[in-house]
Amino acid sequence: MRLVVGYLATPSGADGLALGVQLARSLGAELDICMVLPPDRPVPSRAPTEPGYEDVLAGTGEAWLAQAAATVPDDVRAHTHLSFHESFAQGLLDEVARLGARAVVVGAAGDGLLGRHSIGTVSSELLHSAPVPLALAPRGFRHSAAPRIREVTCALGTRTGADVLLRTAVRACEHMRTPLRLVSLVAFDPHGVGRGAHPSHEHVLEAARAHARCVLDTARAQLPDDFPVASLVADGATVESAVATLEWRDGDVVMVGSSRLAQPHRLFLGSTAAKMLRVVPVPMVVVPAHDPENSE
Structure with a gap:
């Protein structure tokens, strides 16, 4: 298994690299540290005898990559790659x-x-646009003291279509030997079901709990009998306030699914995941709506 880290010689790049190391160690994966630089553009005033801009930039990039690789612990196998592309994202x-x-x-x-x-x-x-899961490190993650992933939280909605996300989370937990926490979010916002509307607040909560229990049974059927898995319902006036009721610790990661609006084999961040992203203090992994392991 290989994981690609999109690297820049910035604090943000260090945050991404720290998460890459944590994930690679937990999954037993190899780490590919990739830097994408803009291609050379002709400059009329440049003297013909001067070194090419792209050559100079490449040398600097290789030096940055070497410094990044030197920070990777010995128990994680890492490789560095330098490429040129107009778009950092597409180059990655x-x-x-x-x-x-x-x-x-x-x-x-x-x-x-x-x-x-x-x-x-x-x-x-x-x-x-990504065709594979995208892991996002929060700002300052380079200061995390957790050597491995401690627990995976899987945020599953009440709508259908979460089977790929659940399978991906279960498979990841099996590889990493980490506990799995299944969360069902219930938000009572003005655009959804209000506390004074019908169905009632209690009815919606009970429906969410029933859904969580169903998901928990499905997950347990895919795991060994003694595998640590829990399920809970988090509710609030908004998605953000519902997420804020959850407890998080260093080493935790949350997994969410791609929106149903996504094109085949591509990510698309849905509204619920986007709201979660504003408030969760731990890394978030966004999973495509297709299963990459079953599509090979």
């Missing part, structure tokens, strides 16, 4: 395809709050 996806990587990892944009996700141009493009 080209490397994912070339290397046969199972997932891509990036850090948050540099202007977000510490411990929170901030979507920049690259992560936004990947969230709407």
Whole structure:
């Protein structure tokens, strides 16, 4: 198994690399640290005898990659790759395809709050085009003290179509030997079911609990009898407030599914996942609506 980290010599790049190391160690995967640089553009004033801009940039990029690789612990096998493309996101996806990587990892944009996700141009493009799971590291994740993934939280909605997400989460937990927490979110916002509307608040909560129990039974059927799996319902006035009721610890990761609006074999961040992304303080993994292991 191979994981691609989209790397830049920035704090955001260090956040993504730290998450890549944590995931690679947990999954027993190899790490591919990939840097994508813009291609050379002719500059009329450049003297013919001067070194090519692309050559200079490549040398600098290789030095940055070497420094990044030097920070990877000895128990994680890492490789570095330098490529040129007009689009960092597309260049990264080209490397994912070339290397046969199972997932891509990036850090948050540099202007977000510490411990929170901030979507920049690259992560936004990947969230709407990646054919493999995308792992997003929150700002400051490079300071995480957790050597491995501690627990996987799988956020499953009450709608149908979550089977791929559940299978992916179960498979990941089996590989990493980590507990699985299944969460069903119930939000009572003005655009949904209000507390004074019909069906009642209690009815919706009970429906969510029944759904969570059904999902829990499905997950347990795919796991050994002694595998640690739990299920709970989180509710609030909004998705954000529902997520805020959950407890998180260093080493946790949350997995969400791609929107049903996604094109075949591509990601598309849905509205619920986007709202979760604003408040969760742990890495988020967005899973495509298809199963990459079963599509080979």
